[in-house]
Amino acid sequence: xxxxxxxxxxxxxxxxxxxxxxxxxxxxxxxxxxxxxxxxxxxxxxxxxxxxxxxxxxxxxxxxxxxxxxxxxxxxxxxxxxxxxxxxxxxxxxxxxxxxxxxxxxxxxxxxxxxxxxxxxxxxxxxxxxxxxxxxxxxxxxxxxxxxxxxxxxxxxxxxxxxxxxxxxxxxxxxxxxxxxxxxxxxxxxxxxxxxxxxxxxxxxxxxxxxxxxxxxxxxxxxxxxxxxxxxxxxxxxxxxxxxxxxxxxxxxxxxxxxxxxxxxxxxxxxxxxxxxxxxxxxxxxxxxxxxxxxxxxxxxxxxxxxxxxxxxxxxxxxxxxxxxxxxxxxxxxxxxxxxxxxxxxxxxxxxxxxxxxxxxxxxxxxxxxxxxxxxxxxxxxxxxxxxxxxxxxxxxxxxxxxxxxxxxxxxxxxxxxxxxxxxxxxxxxxxxxxxxxxxxxxxxxxxxxxxxxxxxxxxxxxxxxxxxxxxxxxxxxxxxxxxxxxxxxxxxxxxxxxxxxxxxxxxxxxxxxxxxxxxxxxxxxxxxxxxxxxxxxxxxxxxxxxxxxxxxxxxxxxxxxxxxxxx
Amino acid sequence: xxxxxxxxxxxxxxxxxxxxxxxxxxxxxxxxxxxxxxxxxxxxxxxxxxxxxxxxxxxxxxxxxxxxxxxxxxxxxxxxxxxxxxxxxxxxxxxxxxxxxxxxxxxxxxxxxxxxxxxxxxxxxxxxxxxxxxxxxxxxxxxxxxxxxxxxxxxxxxxxxxx
Numbered sequence: 001x002x003x004x005x006x007x008x009x010x011x012x013x014x015x016x017x018x019x020x021x022x023x024x025x026x027x028x029x030x031x032x033x034x035x036x037x038x039x040x041x042x043x044x045x046x047x048x049x050x051x052x053x054x055x056x057x058x059x060x061x062x063x064x065x066x067x068x069x070x071x072x073x074x075x076x077x078x079x080x081x082x083x084x085x086x087x088x089x090x091x092x093x094x095x096x097x098x099x100x101x102x103x104x105x106x107x108x109x110x111x112x113x114x115x116x117x118x119x120x121x122x123x124x125x126x127x128x129x130x131x132x133x134x135x136x137x138x139x140x141x142x143x144x145x146x147x148x149x150x151x152x153x154x155x156x157x158x159x160x161x162x163x164x165x166x167x168x169x170x171x172x173x174x175x176x177x178x179x180x181x182x183x184x185x186x187x188x189x190x191x192x193x194x195x196x197x198x199x200x201x202x203x204x205x206x207x208x209x210x211x212x213x214x215x216x217x218x219x220x221x222x223x224x225x226x227x228x229x230x231x232x233x234x235x236x237x238x239x240x241x242x243x244x245x246x247x248x249x250x251x252x253x254x255x256x257x258x259x260x261x262x263x264x265x266x267x268x269x270x271x272x273x274x275x276x277x278x279x280x281x282x283x284x285x286x287x288x289x290x291x292x293x294x295x296x297x298x299x300x301x302x303x304x305x306x307x308x309x310x311x312x313x314x315x316x317x318x319x320x321x322x323x324x325x326x327x328x329x330x331x332x333x334x335x336x337x338x339x340x341x342x343x344x345x346x347x348x349x350x351x352x353x354x355x356x357x358x359x360x361x362x363x364x365x366x367x368x369x370x371x372x373x374x375x376x377x378x379x380x381x382x383x384x385x386x387x388x389x390x391x392x393x394x395x396x397x398x399x400x401x402x403x404x405x406x407x408x409x410x411x412x413x414x415x416x417x418x419x420x421x422x423x424x425x426x427x428x429x430x431x432x433x434x435x436x437x438x439x440x441x442x443x444x445x446x447x448x449x450x451x452x453x454x455x456x457x458x459x460x461x462x463x464x465x466x467x468x469x470x471x472x473x474x475x476x477x478x479x480x481x482x483x484x485x486x487x488x489x490x491x492x493x494x495x496x497x498x499x500x501x502x503x504x505x506x507x508x509x510x511x512x513x514x515x516x517x518x519x520x521x522x523x524x525x526x527x528x529x530x531x532x533x534x535x536x537x538x539x540x541x542x543x544x545x546x547x548x549x550x551x552x553x554x555x556x557x558x559x560x561x562x563x564x565x566x567x568x
Numbered sequence: 569x570x571x572x573x574x575x576x577x578x579x580x581x582x583x584x585x586x587x588x589x590x591x592x593x594x595x596x597x598x599x600x601x602x603x604x605x606x607x608x609x610x611x612x613x614x615x616x617x618x619x620x621x622x623x624x625x626x627x628x629x630x631x632x633x634x635x636x637x638x639x640x641x642x643x644x645x646x647x648x649x650x651x652x653x654x655x656x657x658x659x660x661x662x663x664x665x666x667x668x669x670x671x672x673x674x675x676x677x678x679x680x681x682x683x684x685x686x687x688x689x690x691x692x693x694x695x696x697x698x699x700x701x702x703x704x705x706x707x708x709x710x711x712x713x714x715x716x717x718x719x720x721x722x723x724x725x726x727x728x729x730x731x
Contacts (some may be wrong), residue, residue, distance in 0.1 A: 092660075118582060123593050127636040147636060180731065181578055182638040306630035309623070 005134045005165040006031035009098060012141035014041045015173040018069050020060060020433055021045070021098075022053040026073025027113060031165040041087060045433065048454035050077050052426040054084020054097065055452065059427025062413045063388055064434035065218060067148060068093070073100045073522025075113030078120065083420060086124035090417025091239060092216055094153035096144050097125075104132055105161040117159045134167035142174045147459050151184025151217055152304040177253050184303065188320030193328050196274070196299040196316045201336060203272035203297075204344040206232045209255065211284075212416065213302060214278015219323035220244070220409040223276065226330055229337055231345060232557045233352055235263040237278050237409040238401055239416040246405030247385070252352060253361075256284040258398040261360035261562060264553070266352055268560045274299040281310040281417075282555075289314055290558030301325045315548025321486065358424030359562055360551050361402055370519050372396060372471040374544045375526075376403035379469060382526040387439040388413065388431045392424035392448030395477035398549045400443040422451030425468065429455060432464045438468070439530065446472040446540075447497055456509035459536050462509075467529050468538045470502060473545045480546045485563070506538035517542040570599070571625050572644040572721045574729050575614040578637040578669070579605050586635050587614065596620065596628055600653075600718030610729055611639065615720040639731055648724035654691070655699045656681075658713040661688040665710065676702045682730060687712065 003011065009032050013021065022045045025033045047053040050072045057068030068088075072081045078099050088095045102111040118130045127147050129140050147158040186317050200206060205399055208230075214223050220243045227234045227250055234244045235255040244251055253260030255267050267273070267285070273296050278284070285291045288311045300307075300314040301322055308317045318325055363373045376399050379387070389404055390413040391397040397414055406412045415423040415433055428442040442449075449470055460464055471477075478492040503513030512535050516525045522541065527535035550565040577583045584603055591598050597632070599617040606613045618628060625643060632641045646650075660681075661669050673690050675682055676698070682689030692702055696719060723729065 119585070122582075122586060177635070182636050304634070306627065306634055310627060313623075515646055 001171055004031065004035075004168050005137055005160065006035040008134070008137045008171050009141070009160065009165065010035040010042060011037060011171060012138055012173055014039075015071060016141075016145050018042055018067065021069045021071050022047055022056040023071030023078060024050050024053055024073070026077050026100060028102060028162045029066070029071060029165075031162065032071065032098070032100070044071075045429070046458065047426065048457050050080035051084050051422065052429075052452050052455045052458065054081045054095075055087065055420075055423050055426035056430040057095050058084060058088045058093050058430065059390060059413055060430030060434045061088075061095055062427070063410055063431035065410065066434070067145060068095045068430060069098070070095065071098045074102055074117065075115045078115055078117045081503040082121060083422075085121055087415050087418045087420045087423060088155040089124045089126065091101050091212065091415065092153050093155065094148040095155040096148055097155060099157060099163075101130070101159045101161040104161045105163070107161065117157070121157050123521070124155075125157050127318065128157040128159065130159045131164055132161065134164050134169045137164065138171055138173050139177065142177045143179065146179070147182065151182075151260040166297075174563065185319045186321045186324055188301065188318040188325035188328060190328060190334065192316055193317045193325060193332060194319060197332050197336065198327060198532050199272055199297055199299060199316060200230070200274060201339040202341070204268075204341060205269060205271040205348045206230070206345070207233040207266050207270035207273050208276065209237075209267060209273055209278055210234060210240045210243050210276040211278025212238040212392045213322045214243035215409040216241055217277060217303070217322035218409075219277070219326050222323055222326035222330060224248075225539065226326055226333070227331070229333065230340065233266055233349070235259070235267065236412065237416075240278065241401060241412045242406035242409040245407040247407055252356070254401055257555075258402065258549050258551065259285070260402075261358045261551055261564065262352055262355035264551070264559045265355045268294060270296055272297045272299070274301070276301045276326070277303075279307045279310065282311075284379055285312065286553050286559045286561070290561070293558070297356040318335050358564070362565060363547070367519065367544065369544045370517065370522060372473065372541070372547055373403050374519060375469065375471060375522055375541050375543065376400050376443065378523050378526055379443070380404045382523065382530055383439055383441065387398050387411070387441050388435060388443045390414065390424045390428040390431060390440070392442075392444040392451070393419045393421045394445050394448060395422060395473075395481065395547075395549050396443050396445045396471040399471070414486065421448040424448060424454045424470050425452050425466070428466045429458060429462070429464050432466055433462070441467040441469055443469045443471065444476060446470055446474065446502070447476045447496065453505070456506065456511060456536070460510045463534065464536060464549055465532070465534050466536050468536070470538065470540045471543050472502070472540050473543045473547065474499065475545055476567065477524065478549070484548070485552075485554070489528070502538055502540040506536070511536040511538055513538045515540045515542065569619065569621070569625075570645070571620065572649065572719060573616045573618060573632070574642050574644050574721060575616065575632060576606075576611050576639040576729060576731060577614060577635075578639065579610050579612045580637055583612065583637040584614075586637060587616070587632065590635065593633060594627075596624065602718040603718050608731065615718070617719050618715055639642065640729060642729050643673050644721045644723060647727055649718050649721050650724060651695045651721040652693050653696050653699055653719045654693050654717045655702075656668065656715050657690045657692065657702075657711065658682075659688050659690060660686060660710040660712060662686050668677070669706065669710070670707055672702075676705070678702070
């Protein structure tokens with residue numbers, strides 16, 4: 001059957017089971033839009049800015065474990081999407097970005113809306129392609145999906161010149177694809193796993209440190225089984241929250257720059273550490289030399305060999321799909337649990353409980369002004385801990401991570417690696433479309449939300465009943481906090497004194513807005529908002545402008561060098 | 569330490585810029601880089617000379633392997649290997665310097681492959697140190713132009729790098 005390039009694109013998406021494409025039309029992609037118009041298998045979601053398209057596709061992927069697809073035009077369409085692509089890349093999110101390009105004969109001639117898309121995106125994609133011949137298109141689409149979803153996942157971009165979308169060729173979508181240069185390891189080395197298990201079972205002060213790789217590999221259930229069998233303490237990174245139940249007594253909280261006192265102390269003082277789908281990044285362990293001050297044996301399980309021994313030398317590397325390795329660990333562990341030194345473990349737990357006694361997440365519950373932590377706690381209560389929570393970047397993100405206890409994976413959606421303000425609302429759109437009927441809330445701040453505020457219009461068009469929890473402290477809170485701690489209270493440009501009236505703004509977009517400025521009204525407002533099941537509600541909480549996120553490890557400091565609320 | 573890394577990569581547009589981009593993005597050092605197709609036209613072979621600690625070089629090889637178009641990577645410096653570089657050098661060759669230069673080229677087992685009344689073009693192969701030594705051995709003021717390919721290398725013995 002002979003098809004045009006544009007038809008091939010749409011047929012390939014349909015063959016891959018793609019439900020939604022998030023995009024924005026333009027000159028170079030008009031043939032593709034024309035084909036989308038003629039069919040109803042692949043639905044298109046029209047955003048208001050290409051950054052929103054990329055974040056929405058990303059949020060869709062994170063919340064569903066399917067591939068998010070984004071479609072933008074050449075030139076500014078691409079450059080606008082780059083922030084979203086880089087966001088997905090840093091967090092290893094499987095995504096396909098289809099970009100229009102000027103016709104092949106015009107490439108390199110500074111044509112209208114021409115940009116070197118492959119060049120500009122090369123450092124922030126897992127791979128990218130420029131398709132110059134329509135006969136390569138179907139195979140390239142297949143390769144793109146294969147690469148995006150296997151190994152360490154990531155965004156893959158396919159750049160298609162306009163004439164290629166108009167050209168015609170025989171179409172057959174490949175069933176599978178083999179790439180001689182790309183063969184990610186799936187199963188871990190069983191000898192290494194045996195050695196790891198020996199080390200784990202002989203530990204006196206063990207610690208499980210699990211990151212976003214557990215969520216991406218769908219290994220949360222296996223991790224939970226393993227940790228419960230072992231009886232060991234478990235921490236999650238910001239990206240790993242929900243990988244182990246947040247309400248489980250073995251959970252010691254998130255670790256890192258704003259991690260709990262007990263998680264950071266246990267991380268530093270353990271004698272055997274098993275890192276699972278995590279990468280010892282600077283926001284997690286702080287200064288690697290300080291972390292290495294105390295010797296401990298480290299087991300590192302990761303699908304990406306380059307994540308292993310990058311910042312911290314490990315003793316037992318295991319390369320493989322996290323879930324596969326956990327399954328093998330569990331099967332090798334059968335009948336071995338009695339080897340664990342229970343009295344050493346009890347002593348270790350009593351030490352951890354002592355650290356827990358510091359109650360590092362304490363805040364003033366008697367305040368007359370709304371404390372942001374209180375809002376997140378109430379949000380958790382009102383949603384029964386079952387909502388999908390997206391966030392933007394800053395203080396509100398940390399409070400959401402600390403105070404919303406995620407019991408399941410893919411419920412916590414945030415830009416951990418790149419730290420992209422503006423992510424939360426479009427990501428919530430993707431999450432909401434992926435999970436119709438589920439409660440989706442975006443925890444944000446008055447600075448972040450304005451970075452993609454235009455997507456309120458998209459929410460109206462597609463009836464997305466997202467609840468926006470705006471922790472409005474009239475500051476770029478995290479910037480203000482650093483300026484307070486490290487720049488002598490000089491709040492350079494971190495104050496916004498021309499904020500919009502968010503209630504009226506929400507109403508202008510056709511939504512409901514509620515402003516809350518008393519602690520006593522927080523719960524009622526949340527309940528009212530979540531009762532409006534088919535409407536977007538913008539909750540503008542006027543919170544304490546001076547509140548800081550504690551604990552805090554200053555940039556470049558050691559993990560146990562924590563600033564606690566009680567220190568001040 | 570100096571490492572010579574040999575890379576087989578798909579002979580596709582953009583593959584070279586992925587490697588070069590990786591080195592600049594991750595602040596790895598490149599001393600030289602040379603690339604050409606192999607006997608299998610679908611594969612190019614690149615030889616890359618870099619300096620770095622063992623940890624850095626381990627990261628470099630891992631990051632290279634992660635590039636989709638990279639088929640195989642080996643660190644030649646890990647074993648016995650042969651390294652060669654080609655230099656073309658244009659020198660002044662006038663009067664008595666003509667004979668002197670000819671002798672020097674013979675000593676270094678080079679060849680004169682271009683001659684005019686006043687210049688020679690000399691072809692010289694060897695490892696980098698030998699080429700450096702030639703430049704040191706002749707009068708600097710006679711050098712008009714040099715061009716070097718950068719090192720290429722191959723393992724000795726049974727060790728083979730192929731698809």
